[in-house]
Amino acid sequence: MRSRPWLRALLFGAASCLCLCTLPGPAAAADDAASTPTPDAVERAQSLFKKGAALFEGGRYALALEQFRASYAAVASPNSRLYIARCLAELDDLPEAYLEFERVAEEAAARAKTEDRYAQTGQTALLERDELARKLALVTVTVARPASATSLTIAGKAIPRERWGKPYPVRPGKTEVVLRTQVTSIPQTIELSAGEAKTLPIDADASGPLDGAEGAGLLDEGTVPATAETPSRRAYLRPYAVVAGGVGVAGLGVFTVAGLMANSTYSDLAETCRGPCPIERQDDVDAGKAQKTVANVGLVVGALGLVTGTTLFILSFTGGGAGEPQGAATSPQLLVAPSYVGLRGAF
Missing domain, CATH: 1.25.40.10 (Tetratricopeptide repeat domain)
Structure with a gap:
């Protein structure tokens, strides 16, 4: 666009x-x-x-x-x-x-x-x-009876022990999971599709999964929830929309008050001076100009705040679904x- x-x-x-x-x-x-x-x-x-x-x-x-x-x-x-x-x-x-x-x-x-x-x-x-x-697949590897020297790699990356048993992201397709002990290496290859999540239990004292059959211990956890169940990515804009709207309301309030004061001042000057005001009324003239300026600034700030708040609020409800490309x-x-x-x- x-x-x-x-x-x-x-x-x-x-x-x-x-x-x-x-x-x-x-x-x-x-x-x-x-x-x-x-x-x-x-x-x-x-x-x-x-x-x-x-x-x-x-x-x-x-x-x-x-x-x-x-x-x-x-x-x-x-x-x-x-x-x-x-x-x-x-x-x-x-x-x-x-x-x-x-x-x-x-x-x-x-x-x-x-x-x-x-x-x-x-x-x-x-x-x-x-x-x-x-856009990814999630694999959770649980390790039974690990020794202190046991190590785990998923898709070629070493996984810290505190990460074991937690969902780990991999690209869709075939992924190699390798559990290494002091005496053996236990490789497993699993294939996952985008949005799929599975658990792979491995026994560190066995030569394969817990039941000894390759892939037999793989537990299907389903897929990632559909886009309609995920809030908009732009939901974080809503607090800023509220702030901008508040600024807009405050600005219009200033415009109203200062405008009324300016109108009152000029009406009084027009009634008492009936033409160019004498020098002793200069302070009142300056006050009226200042009030008019404040009213104009309040109007601009109020309009900008309301337009900004409305724009951010609308944006917070749009986009961010699964069909929107990243970035x-x-x-x-x-x-x-x-x-x-x-x-x-x-x-």
Whole structure:
């Protein structure tokens, strides 16, 4: 779909207004690290994130990934990590992106216990992880009687012991699972389709699955729920829609009050002066001009806030289904960082 410059300008202008309302100060930004970072680290993290956001917007995902990782290294913010996962998804490293979204959700949930602003980051990460799950397959390997030297690999990647017994993402098709002990190697090959989830039990003391027959222990867990059961990926925009709408209502309130005051002042001047006002009434004239200016500003802010709130609210209910390609250029997204908010996307 061709770009509409006026709509893009509106959304980016609205994002700038929201920045003024949500931009945290240095102390709040410093809280983004598990241990309080230095002001220089916070400034570096913000600068790197903005560079990454610009590269991400331009479709240069590999370079953007480097910037987001450097930003996270400077200040460990779940918001930066969220974009690391998104870059991996855009680069078609879907299994690693799935795992990264999961790490984002875990980290954000832990941070949200003391920092409420990360709760939405965790929810967004889970939504995007579940979207990827429909393009992948999930295999859960349970290991009976493992020894201290027992190791597990899935699709050629070593799986940490704490990950055993949990769903692990793989690409659809054939996947090799290998359990190694001190004395033997137990390979298994399973074939899964997109959206499928299965459990593979393996006995570390046997030469195969628990019943000794290849593939006989494979348990079908069904498929990932259909798209209609998954909330919109853009649901995280709704709080910002409420904020923008509130700003719009407040702006119209200022417009109404200041407009009434300006009308009252000018009516009084017109009645008493009946022509050009004398110099001693200059203060009243200046007051009327100031009231008019405040009313005009209130009208602009109110209109922009309501239009922005309505736009974000509509966007929060659209897109994000299974049929929408990952990273589609037509999907505007909110950029969040240690101290940055913005929108990216093309219309």
